[in-house]
Amino acid sequence: MAKFMDVHRSMKGITAEALQEAHQADVDIQGDEGVDFQHAWADPDSGMVFCLAEAPSADAVRRIHERAGHPADDVYPLPVEV
């Protein structure tokens, strides 16, 4: 398992409720790909959303987000952290 940050750039106006619903939609199916979405942060003004996950691959993260209805614009592996 490795860590990944994925980024969504088009979620302007996202509310706390909408972020919670989107996150739950991921969590509901994440086990199919061995993904663990750990945290999500949103900036409603810019539309940026950042999701931190542990997963077997970036493609696994992409597939869960796509199936949940909110494809990620980018997925970055995070081999280095502090």
Next chain:
Amino acid sequence: MAKFMDVHRSMKGITAEALQEAHQADVDIQGDEGVDFQHAWADPDSGMVFCLAEAPSADAVRRIHERAGHPADDVYPLPVEV
């Protein structure tokens, strides 16, 4: 205090040691602006670095990163999280 994610896009090849040094340079002076850098994640292949902080403002985050020698490309407030 609010949460912020700042993004650096030009840190290709960053090592664990370099990220630790950069983070420490922030921590050494963050008290001047009331900033608390909590976590940093890096993707050496793309050069992306994400830093999570609590701070009184985005400008406070920018000033600490600038003074530490690694200005952020973007700083996003994170009023919504899950």
